[in-house]
Amino acid sequence: MKLLFALPGFHSYDRGAEVALLSVADALARDGESVTVMGSGEDRPDTAYRFRHVPSIRRETFESFPHFPPFRSETAWEDASFAPGLLGAYRPGDYDAAITCSFPFTHWALRRPAARKPLQIFVTQNGDWPAYASNSEYRSFGCDGLVCTNPDYLERNRAKWNCALIPNGVDLERFYPGAAERARFGFPEDRPIILMVSAFIATKRVLEGIRAVAQLDDAFLVVAGDGPLRDEGQALADVLLPGRFKRISLKATEMPALYRSVDAFLHLSLLESFGNVFIEAWASGLPVIGHDSDRLRWILGAGAEYLCDTENQAALVAMVQKGLARGAARSGRPEGIERFSWPTIAGQYRDFIARLLAERASVR
Structure with missing residues (x-):
């Protein structure tokens, strides 16, 4: 499969959403999938995926900016600064699926009209309100697959979207009990x-x-x-x-x-x-x-x-x-921690996307 992961904070921040999606991307690439990552940071050594830099303005710059729909936070302002570069770098026909957890601007950019559009996979890393809210910019939300990171999100959205319950993971080769420093x-x-x-x-x-x-x-x-x-x-x-x-x-x-x-x-x-x-x-x-x-x-x-x-x-x-x-x-x-290993979690992503691609092909 040819997969794109896009998020403004990739390679610029190591917070929850960035860590989670990059870990999935890396595990999928190491397992043989063709994975491209687009983010605002710089290339990092030892990653199995291909990285492409797309500029954005760091979220700290926007901390004192006004908040209103759809600029509801400093991260939304950052997202808006990322979207123009993403539109220039993104060729929809190159991918089978595009994965993000950023709404609205990255989400809109990935869903732009194209003759051949990849599956749109939205991950509820930062909440599921884009998937179920019906006010303001949330009315524009759409996806082919919704990754629900907890059972509450699955229950709330399964009737409307094609969902999979997939938690985040942890690198068990790095996080383990050991001596203090x-x-x-x-x-x-x-x-x-x-x-x-x-x-x-x-x-x-x-x-x-x-x-x-x-x-x-x-x-x-x-x-x-x-x-x-x-x-x-x-x-x-x-x-x-x-x-x-x-x-x-x-x-x-x-x-x-x-x-x-x-x-x-x-x-x-x-x-x-x-x-x-x-x-x-x-x-x-x-x-x-x-x-x-x-x-x-x-x-x-x-x-x-x-x-x-x-x-x-x-x-x-x-x-x-x-x-x-x-x-x-x-x-x-x-x-019980073994169920959260990143290879296990990435396998669940792969199975979900492969199923959606098979369903699309059968419809066609």
């Missing part, structure tokens, strides 16, 4: 360390995490992430966690060692589409403290013992204490 990151050796891997945006609730950890006398909080609320978060930590807070930005290659260098993982988003960070932390042997939901219990399975109502600060603080009491007892790879 605290000196490498400048972390204290004599304190329990809690890690948040979150963007500084309201929905990730990093400020709530700072307030909760402040209730623990000796815990040290590390936040790996950036975003518009970075200054507000730092100011709050300066008051509530003096000498017990560190904000860092790391390359993707350093993330496995970061997970192995802490004692517990905390993520406070109330409802993630999937959340790669949950299974990265779980694969690394950490207790995963998050908001109790059916969706997160489905993801974590046996690893869901540290979930609670995170909007209840007393319950949250108690659960963080419980996680730290267990400590970094990394006795081996967690049971």
Whole structure:
């Protein structure tokens, strides 16, 4: 199959959506599929797919821009700056399927009129509202296949779209229990360390995490992430966690060692589409403290013992204490994590797209 993956952040960011789709693209390419990736970053060594640079303006530039439909966030502004270059680089007839999770501008560019159009595959990495909302720009949404990253999305959309339930994955050759490297990151050796891997945006609730950890006398909080609320978060930590807070930005290659260098993982988003960070932390042997939901219990399975109502600060603080009491007892790879290996996930993508191509051919 000839496949195109397109997203503004490819090779510029290593956040959840970028990591997930690039991992699928790479695994499919290594398995023999013809895969092209278009993004705004630069080519990277050791990737099995072909990369083509398409320029865009970085999302940080747009943080102070007004938000209105369809420019609902700084990432939508970034998406709009990416679409003109994508239109110039994209030749629909070259591909059997085009895959993205970016709406609306990348989505519109990939669906432009053409004599031979590839299958349009939309992945619900950032939510499924384009697939079911009927207001404003969402009325223009359309796809040949919808990859639902959790059962809630599948149930909500299966009657309208051709859907497949496919979770995200984790690189089990990189994320595994192992020895801590605290000196490498400048972390204290004599304190329990809690890690948040979150963007500084309201929905990730990093400020709530700072307030909760402040209730623990000796815990040290590390936040790996950036975003518009970075200054507000730092100011709050300066008051509530003096000498017990560190904000860092790391390359993707350093993330496995970061997970192995802490004692517990905390993520406070109330409802993630999937959340790669949950299974990265779980694969690394950490207790995963998050908001109790059916969706997160489905993801974590046996690893869901540290979930609670995170909007209840007393319950949250108690659960963080419980996680730290267990400590970094990394006795081996967690049971059940194998179902999230990227080759397994990529195989599910391949089977779904192949089925859709076969159905299209039979109709013709």
